[in-house]
Amino acid sequence: xxxxxxxxxxxxxxxxxxxxxxxxxxxxxxxxxxxxxxxxxxxxxxxxxxxxxxxxxxxxxxxxxxxxxxxxxxxxxxxxxxxxxxxxxxxxxxxxxxxxxxxxxxxxxxxxxxxxxxxxxxxxxxxxxxxxxxxxxxxxxxxxxxxxxxxxxxxxxxxxxxxxxxxxxxxxxxxxxxxxxxxxxxxxxxxxxxxxxxxx
Amino acid sequence: xxxxxxxxxxxxxxxxxxxxxxxxxxxxxxxxxxxxxxxxxxxxxxxxxxxxxxxxxxxxxxxxxxxxxxxxxxxxxxxxxxxxxxxxxxxxxxxxxxxxxxxxxxxxxxxxxxxxxxxxxxxxxxxxxxxxxxxxxxxxxxxxxxxx
Numbered sequence: 001x002x003x004x005x006x007x008x009x010x011x012x013x014x015x016x017x018x019x020x021x022x023x024x025x026x027x028x029x030x031x032x033x034x035x036x037x038x039x040x041x042x043x044x045x046x047x048x049x050x051x052x053x054x055x056x057x058x059x060x061x062x063x064x065x066x067x068x069x070x071x072x073x074x075x076x077x078x079x080x081x082x083x084x085x086x087x088x089x090x091x092x093x094x095x096x097x098x099x100x101x102x103x104x105x106x107x108x109x110x111x112x113x114x115x116x117x118x119x120x121x122x123x124x125x126x127x128x129x130x131x132x133x134x135x136x137x138x139x140x141x142x143x144x145x146x147x148x149x150x151x152x153x154x155x156x157x158x159x160x161x162x163x164x165x166x167x168x169x170x171x172x173x174x175x176x177x178x179x180x181x182x183x184x185x186x187x188x189x190x191x192x193x194x195x196x197x198x199x200x
Numbered sequence: 201x202x203x204x205x206x207x208x209x210x211x212x213x214x215x216x217x218x219x220x221x222x223x224x225x226x227x228x229x230x231x232x233x234x235x236x237x238x239x240x241x242x243x244x245x246x247x248x249x250x251x252x253x254x255x256x257x258x259x260x261x262x263x264x265x266x267x268x269x270x271x272x273x274x275x276x277x278x279x280x281x282x283x284x285x286x287x288x289x290x291x292x293x294x295x296x297x298x299x300x301x302x303x304x305x306x307x308x309x310x311x312x313x314x315x316x317x318x319x320x321x322x323x324x325x326x327x328x329x330x331x332x333x334x335x336x337x338x339x340x341x342x343x344x345x346x347x348x
Contacts, residue, residue: 023346024331028339031313037339043332050341059331066332081342083280084309087266089230091313092274127250128228128270174295200228200270 022058025080027072029053032091041066092200093120097155099193101138102147104154118162120199126168128200131155133173136192137185145175148195155195225252226290227271231278235262255290259283261308275301275315283308291324292317299324305345306330313340 028050030036038051046065048057054071078085095117097110121129133152135144152171160166179192229251236247239258245251247259253269261267261283268278273292279285289302299321305328317324318338327334329345 024329025342025344026334027342029311029341031340035338037314038337039339039341040335041329041332042335062331064331077342080344081280081309081311083233083266084278084283084311084342087231087233087268087278087280088311088313089268089270089276089278091276092270124230125249127252128225128272130272172295178294198274200230200272200274 023061024059025056026050026059026066027054027056027077027081029077090124092198093124095120095197095199097195097197098190099151099195101188101190101193104147104150106154114158114162117159117197117199118164121159121164121168124199126199127165129159129164129169130196130198130200131159131169131171132178132196132198133171133175134178134180134192134194134196135176136179136187136189137176137183138188139186141176145173148175149173151193151195155197159197223254225272226255226257226287226292227253227269227275229253229267230270231266231268233266234264234281236260236265236267253287255287257287259285259287271301271315273299273301273315273317275317276311276313277303278311280309283310285310294320301325302328304328305343307345310343310345311340312336312343314338 026039026041028036028039030053036053038049040047040049041057043062045063048066048068050057056069056072057066058069059066095113097113098107099105100107131152133148135148152173156169156171159169181189181191183189229247229249232247232249237260238245238247239260240254247267259267259279261279261281263281265281266279270276271290277285284306286304286306288304289300291298291300299317301317301324314336318336322337325336327336329343
């Protein structure tokens with residue numbers, strides 16, 4: 001027999017269960033280097049901004065306003081997102097290789113980086129490696145596009161010689177259009193004579 | 201002679217069709233556990249490490265499945281079990297200045313880490329869920345979506 005009291009306690013239990021596991025949760029997490037950005041969830045009923053690590057929000061459904069919740073504990077985050085957190089891939093790694101002025105000869109310290117790039121490719125079992133060629137602004141635009149293409153090609157050849165599958169490599173040339181250090185035209189700047197390799 | 205021209209034109213058309221169907225890969229599979237597949241142009245494709253991901257792929261994990269992918273702009277998505285994510289659009293052409301990342305997190309658990317598009321063109325990112333749209337400012341977040 002269900003009396004008033006047991007119905008009430010049943011409702012209480014149901015209420016507690018539903019509150020313990022909200023249907024939709026968003027939590028802001030720190031990046032691997034510790035920086036914290038922000039996210040904002042918006043639907044027709046409202047909008048909530050999260051900008052502190054561990055801060056969360058819940059939404060009952062598409063027709064309910066998002067609700068800010070207190071900072072979630074590390075244990076709670078681990079429990080809720082365990083498998084997805086475990087499946088996070090290693091972040092891509094980026095390398096900058098530098099060249100002698102007007103040439104496709106790598107500087108000595110950049111030559112040594114080729115070995116580190118190979119370690120990164122093997123660790124990540126990468127099938128997706130980008131090579132971006134850049135030049136400084138000494139010389140014409142056309143000359144610099146040609147030079148940055150030749151530099152990127154040089155790094156491509158070095159990686160292929162180390163046994164990297166050519167299908168895993170993409171080469172792009174930016175010429176003088178995407179400098180690390182902004183300079184006036186016709187200025188030689190060692191930091192801009194570079195090839196960036198990104199291992200994903 | 202005419203038949204030879206016809207043959208050349210036909211093979212060119214076939215080649216163009218193939219190129220269109222393939223497109224540029226958007227990224228690749230980095231981590232896999234359990235049953236995980238992609239629905240691509242009406243076909244089901246089991247996912248293993250190293251398989252390429254394309255725009256318009258629907259990524260699905262089974263009850264014991266999990267998946268991690270890295271896109272060409274360094275954006276990372278990982279998914280827990282019983283999850284569905286649709287990569288509706290992906291354009292990353294920094295030389296031309298063209299960017300677009302349109303993703304639907306349909307249901308399940310997810311972790312997102314932003315890539316270069318978030319730095320160069322955050323307004324080109326649209327992360328949709330059944331309960332609202334997420335705007336990001338260079339960041340990492342987790343989401344649990346129970347579906348509609």
